[in-house]
Amino acid sequence: MGGGSAQVAFVPPGPPPSTADTCKAPSQPVSFKGRPLPLYTRSHLEYGLKKSKAVALAAFEATHNLTNNPCFHAGALDVGVPFETRSVQVVGAGNFDGCVAALHSRLQAAVSPCDCELCTYGRVGQPVAGPPEYVAFAFYAERTTDLGMASPLTLADIRAKGTEVCAMGIEEVRKAYPEGAVKNGVATDLCYDMAYIYTHLSVGHGLHNAPDTRISVVHKINEYVWGGEGGETVGLARLASVVGSCPLVRVAAWA
Numbered sequence: 001m002g003g004g005s006a007q008v009a010f011v012p013p014g015p016p017p018s019t020a021d022t023c024k025a026p027s028q029p030v031s032f033k034g035r036p037l038p039l040y041t042r043s044h045l046e047y048g049l050k051k052s053k054a055v056a057l058a059a060f061e062a063t064h065n066l067t068n069n070p071c072f073h074a075g076a077l078d079v080g081v082p083f084e085t086r087s088v089q090v091v092g093a094g095n096f097d098g099c100v101a102a103l104h105s106r107l108q109a110a111v112s113p114c115d116c117e118l119c120t121y122g123r124v125g126q127p128v129a130g131p132p133e134y135v136a137f138a139f140y141a142e143r144t145t146d147l148g149m150a151s152p153l154t155l156a157d158i159r160a161k162g163t164e165v166c167a168m169g170i171e172e173v174r175k176a177y178p179e180g181a182v183k184n185g186v187a188t189d190l191c192y193d194m195a196y197i198y199t200h201l202s203v204g205h206g207l208h209n210a211p212d213t214r215i216s217v218v219h220k221i222n223e224y225v226w227g228g229e230g231g232e233t234v235g236l237a238r239l240a241s242v243v244g245s246c247p248l249v250r251v252a253a254w255a
Contacts, residue, residue, distance in 0.1 A: 001139040001197070003050035003082065003184075008205060009041040010134075012127040023116035023125035044121050047204065049139045050082035052196050053189075057081050057088055059106065067091045070098030071192040075170040079188075092191070096159070096166040099195035107203040118206045126206065133214045142183040143193050145217045152214040155198065155207055162194035 001007075012025075027038040046055065057079065060066050072079065072092030080087045107121075116125030133152065145151050149161055168176060170188060177187035185193065201215075202208045 001136075001200075002048045003139075004046065004048040005051070006044045006047045006200065006204070007042070008044075009039055010127075011037045011039055025124075025126050040127050042120065042126070044204065047121060047200065049143075049193060049196060052200075053192055054082045054084065056103065056106070056192070056196075060090075061088060065102075068093045070095035070102060070166075071195060073166070073168060073170045073173050073188055073191050077170060077188055092170075094166045094168065094191055096163040096191065096195055099166065099191065100199050103196055103199040104203060107199055111203060120206070121204055128206075133216060136215050136217050137219065139184070139193070140197065140215070141217045141219055142185075143190070143197055146183055147177070147181075147190075149217075151217040153217065154214060155201060155211050158194060158198045158201075162191070162198055165194055166191040 025040050026042070028041050029036045030039045031037070046052070056071065058081075060069060060071075066088060067090075069090055070093050072090045072094065074092050074094040077090050077092055078087045079090045110121045111119045111123060114123040114125070118126055118128045120126040144153060144158065144161070147161070149157065165173065173187045173190060177190065179186075181187065182189060207213055
């Protein structure tokens, strides 16, 4: 996950069931030990961590929900709008589940209505039988393992940490995560960021159907560093080549 977009790539573990053409997920063939693999890949523009916050802040402004907002730590705060040269005044309430609920309604509207068994952003189908383990990079790492969480982790682990962090007031979270502790951000970003990552994985990638899926969080594979300034990720072509070379093809990559 970068600042402006988020990517996913994996090889579905079996042939897809017979579905309507509109529900067949696109695939990109890659070679693995001399045999082709049908790699599912998709780039979700505007669903990166920073862009999602800009969109959320605009929605909160439009609906007059900048006061008692669950996505920001309790207290009054100037929140910079990503990709813009302005900030907005927010009075946060710091409630992880409340933030997830607010984000869920927007993300759910981006995946449904859709006639496919499992859908993603743009209301298009994605493979139903996902892998049992994912490898996640960039902002996934900077908002989990870089903050002390152990890899691999699950959605429940992200929810537990997010609940803990969101319950901290502004000064408390700044003390817990002093300057430099939060890469490509500041401590007061954490409540929104963790709630968004949780909701993105649940809704955008359908993990609400597979809550025990393991997420291995890393910064590099085969010496490729995944992420950089601003949390931006490498292109899908490299993502596809690295996933295709993994010894376990039932592993997916999120970036």
